[in-house]
Amino acid sequence: MDIVVWELVVDxxxxxGAHEAAGDDEGRAEVLVLEAAPRARSIARYIQALPSLLRDIKHAYVVVELTRRLVLASKKKHVRANDVSTVASS
Incomplete structure (x- = not known):
């Protein structure tokens, strides 16, 4: 995949910051991470940050699922808050 052409942005x-703010409450961290995604800047920066995110976030599946949702949403050229934050409830 060519992330250069993606219009979706992720900060x-x-x-x-959302994970750190959540402290040791893993469930809360997952929700905060997922809810933070729509306030994005660059999906390329997010992809580059994955190794450190995987170290910081205890459940790697959250990052994997978030990435999958972001890739799907990028094909639509925009992201609504529900596109990402609903992952937390599943």
Whole structure:
């Protein structure tokens, strides 16, 4: 996949900040990470940050599922808050 042409944006610093703000409450961290995604800046930056996100976030499946949702949403050229945050309830 060519991430250069994707119009979807993700701010990985926002994702990291959400996780840190959640402390040890893993469930809360997952929700915050997922809800932070729509406030994005660059999917390329998010992809580059995945290794550190995987170290920081205890459940890697959250990052994998978030990435899958973002890739799907990028094909629609926009992201609604529900496109990502609903993952937390599943």
């Amino acid at each position: 990985f610093a926002c994702l990291r």
